[in-house]
Amino acid sequence: MPTSLLRRFRYPLQATALLAVCFVLSIFLPPVNLFADARDYLPLHSGLEIFSIVVAGMVFALGWNLRRGARGGRLVWLGAACLGAGLLDFAHLMSYPGMPPFFTPNSAEKAIGFWLMARLLGALGLLAHALLPEREGGGPPAAWAVLGAIGVTLGWSWVVVMQPQVLPATFVEGQGVTPLKSALEGGLALLYLGAAVLLGRRALGDGEAVGGWLAAAAVTMALAELHFARYAAVADVYNVLGHAYKVAAFAMIYRAVFVSGVRAPQRALAAERALLRGLIDSVPDLVAFRDREGRYLGCNKAFAQAYGIREVALVGRSDGEVFAGRLPLAEAGKETVSRAENHEEWLEAADGTLRLLDTLRTPYFDAEGRQLGEIRVSRDFTERRRVREQIAERERRLMLALEGAELGLWDWDVPSGRASFSPVWCRMLGYTSDELAGNVSTWESLVHPDDWYDIRDSLEPHLRGTKDAYRAEYRLKHKSGHWIWVLAAGRVLDRGEGGEALRMVGIHQDISQRKAMEESLLQLATSDPLTGLWNRRHFVEVVRGELGRVRRNQAPAALLLMDLDFFKRINDTHGHAAGDEVLRHFTATVSAQLREADVFARLGGEEFAILLPCIDALGAVRVADRLRRVVADSPARIESGPLHYSMSIGATMLDARDEGYEAAYARADEALYAAKHAGRNRVVLAPVAAGEPAMEVSVPAEVGNEDVASSRKEAAAAVSGATAMEEPCPATAGEAAAAGTTAQR
Ligand SMILES: Nc1nc2c(ncn2[C@@H]2O[C@H](COP(=O)(O)OP(=O)(O)OP(=O)(O)O)[C@@H](O)[C@H]2O)c(=O)[nH]1
The missing domain is CATH 1.20.1070 (Rhopdopsin 7-helix transmembrane proteins)
Structure with a gap:
């Protein structure tokens, strides 16, 4: 028999052994009375x-x-x-x-x-x-x-x-x-x-x-x-x-x-009670038990401490007796509940502080299902509630700030595509919150098709995690049909184990006004206020860019320098306002003749310039002469009636050897001077190589041809028969357009 069993059964074994020995000894006793x-x-x-x-x-x-x-x-x-x-x-x-x-x-x-x-x-x-x-x-x-x-x-x-x-x-x-x-x-x-x-x-x-x-x-x-x-x-x-x-x-x-019926169960019960006591005392919640009549059967340490009462003083008494005057606890505890119930209640704790309790009252039953009483567990959530209120207050302030700043908030659940848009976001686009579906496709459907490149350029690297934040400026369609510019900024909040974006939040700000202001500032900085044409500064930039392309052997380009003839006389005769009107008329007349890729600028006074990309010398002089003729044939309408005027043009090809704009300009200027000197209303093409004479390529009808009508017909034919090089040139046109350098603004 193992020692442990021997120890457990030692008393019965010892008693049996003793009685057995006594029995054996008694065998030898005489049967005396x-x-x-x-x-x-x-x-x-x-x-x-x-x-x-x-x-x-x-x-x-x-x-x-x-x-x-x-x-x-x-x-x-x-x-x-x-x-x-x-x-x-x-x-x-x-x-x-x-x-x-x-x-x-x-x-x-x-x-x-x-x-x-x-x-x-x-x-x-x-x-x-x-x-x-x-x-x-x-x-x-x-x-x-x-x-x-x-x-x-x-x-x-x-x-x-x-x-x-x-x-x-x-x-x-x-x-x-x-x-x-x-x-x-x-x-x-x-x-x-x-x-x-x-x-x-x-x-x-x-x-x-x-x-x-x-x-x-x-x-x-x-x-x-x-x-x-x-x-x-x-x-x-x-x-x-x-x-x-x-x-x-x-x-x-x-x-x-x-032992088996009383002592062992009693010991087991005592052990269970000790366990239960240890358990409830270890719980930070306030725990108390009451019988069916609402009298306390016991409580844990946290309860006793919170209420400042000893358990012995509590047992056998009801809420009314123990907590009289400390309502609403006494009120809440008048009766035991027959079903689990949950409520919040304020407690004036023993230390005088007011604590907010979340109390769960649960009935408990015997084996036959009869209710014995209730267990009350109260959780002190004063602190949690304070934190919750602080968070709510911060959120409220944040929302107010966002609203005040007219910032629309969006929240995107990336895997599911669900999205929420704040009221400001919806209002920005002319909608109410319930008019827009809570899905990312709502936003996608409103994005300007031309702006996807800019969005993806920032959004995709951020979603992949290779860029810190997402930021883009693009257009969204307003409910009334027009486009508004928005600044979008956002950040991924949650990522999956593989780094994939799970949730992203951000704001949209309406920057239409700023964009319009930028546009007008750009216009002011690059255009001529009287005619709306590009100004000298911008034109110089464009010619420099074009020179770069010429150097890269991409396509030839020409520079036309134009000056109105005897303009001082117009001013002097008809007044400065009429002069201005002539300048505007001239602008409109010439613009109507140009391709989209051509860049038309006013360099100052009555001096104008055109950059003709993708054109050779012959094409350039044909265009120049056509312009000259069209201007000469289109009188300006001023107060006193139609006013004929003309211009002289100095043309030159941009040369890969040109050190800069100035070189090309100087050649064109020389050709213009030659045109003026030769009698005005004509086109002179400047030689590119040094030492060559300037080539006068057009003669006014009244000078070079007796039959003005036939001369005009020839000119028209010459213009319409321009070389292929005068056709739109995609590369240059694309770059010019991208740079915002169209002829008309
Ligand atoms: N109305 C008006 N006149 C201007 C403007 N800018 C310059 N002018 C005038 O343009 C005239 C230019 O005169 P000139 O340089 O002598 O040249 P021109 O009279 O055209 O003679 P040529 O160029 O030699 O044919 C001047 O009288 C300037 O005052 C403007 O913006 N509006």
Whole structure:
């Protein structure tokens, strides 16, 4: 047997060993009468019997009350057997020789009759305990056991008292017990030993001390039976020892049943209570229990501390008695709840602070479903609420700030495509919140198709995580159909494990005004206020850019320098305002003749310039001459009537060797001078190579051709037959357009 089991069963083992040794020693005792007169034995006999009767009654009471417990099934059968044995022992006591007649005259025979059946019931009870299954309420119904035991007891008593003649002799006065009685006692001893073996095995199996004590009791009863198998007189040493062993056996049964039925469960209960107490005291929430009438059964430390009350002062009292005047807690706690309920309540804590509690009141029930009371758990969320309010306040301020700044907020759940747009966002685009679906496609449908490049350029690297933030300026369509410029800025808030964007938030700001202002500032900085044409500064930039392309052998380009003839005279004759009108008329007339890629600028006064990209020298002079003719043929409308005027043009090709704009300008200027010098209203193409003479390529109709009409026809034909180089040139046109360098603004 392992040491741990030995230690657990040491007391039953020691007791059994001691009684066994005493039994062995008693074998050698002579069968002396301990009492001279059997009647002297009566008090001791009665005392010993009463002890076992009382123990039997207690075992029964315990077994009956624990019948629904974990071991109730087994204990109740043992208890019922003890009840029967106790009743029969009482009859045995009352039938003992020397006692007053018990229904019929008493005799040893009669007492033995009760005795033997009592012992048999006792042995059966122990066997039942050894064999019945261990489960809650296990075994046959408890009432059967009790009724069976009482039935056997009454039936047997009737036989012993009323029909003693049917029973064989068990005791002969002066001779002692008969062989039958010895055999029956021996059989009972064997039955008890068998029960002891079964109980012992079961005790070793489940390791419970209770089984050990019952096995010891069974062995002790077996030894008692052996004493009773050999006594010669009712007061001899064997009889007295037999009774003493029986008392010891009952004491062991009592000990076993007491341990398993009362002490062990009580200890387990105490341990459970300690665990429960530790548990509820470790909880920072305020926990209290109340019975159905609302009286407190207990509370945890947090509760006691918060309310500044000791648990003992709380128990047995109601809210009204304990917390009178500390409403609304008392109000909230008037009645116990029959369903779980949750509410918030303010507590004026013991330290005088006001605490906000979230209280959950839950009823609790017994095994039959009857409500026993309620458990109240309150969580102090004053701090959490304060933080929550602070966050809400900050959010409110942020929203106000965003609204004040007219910033529209958007929140995009990237994987699902769901999006939310703040009221300002919707208002910015002329919508109300419920007019726009909460989806990113809402935004996509409003983006200007030409602006996707700028958006993707910033958004995609940020979504991939290669750029810190997203920022773009683009146009969104307003509900009324026009486009508004917005500045978009945003950032990914959450990313997945692989770094993929999960959620992104940002703002949109309407920057239409700023864009318009930028546009007008740009216009102011680059255009001529009178004619709306590009100004000199911008033109110089454009020519420089074009020169770069010429150097890269991309396409030839020409520069035309134009100056109105005798403009001072117009001013002087018709006034400065008329001069201005002529300048505007000239601008419109020439602009109408140009391609989109051509860049037309006013360099100052009545001096104009045109950059003609993608054109060769022949094309350039044809265009120049066509312009000259168109201007000469289109009189300006001033107050005094139509006013004819003309211009002179100095043309030059941009040359890859030109160091800059100035070189090209100087050649064109020289050609212009030559045109003026030659009589005005003509075009002169400057030579590119040094030393070559300037080439006058056009002659005014009235000078070079008698037939003005035919000359004009030729000019028109010459213009319409311009070389392919005068056709739009995609590369240059694209770059010029991208740079905002169109002829007309
Ligand atoms: N109305 C008006 N006149 C201007 C403007 N800018 C310059 N002028 C005038 O343009 C005239 C230029 O005169 P000139 O440089 O002598 O040249 P021109 O009279 O055209 O003679 P040629 O160029 O030699 O044919 C001056 O009288 C300037 O005052 C302007 O913006 N509006």
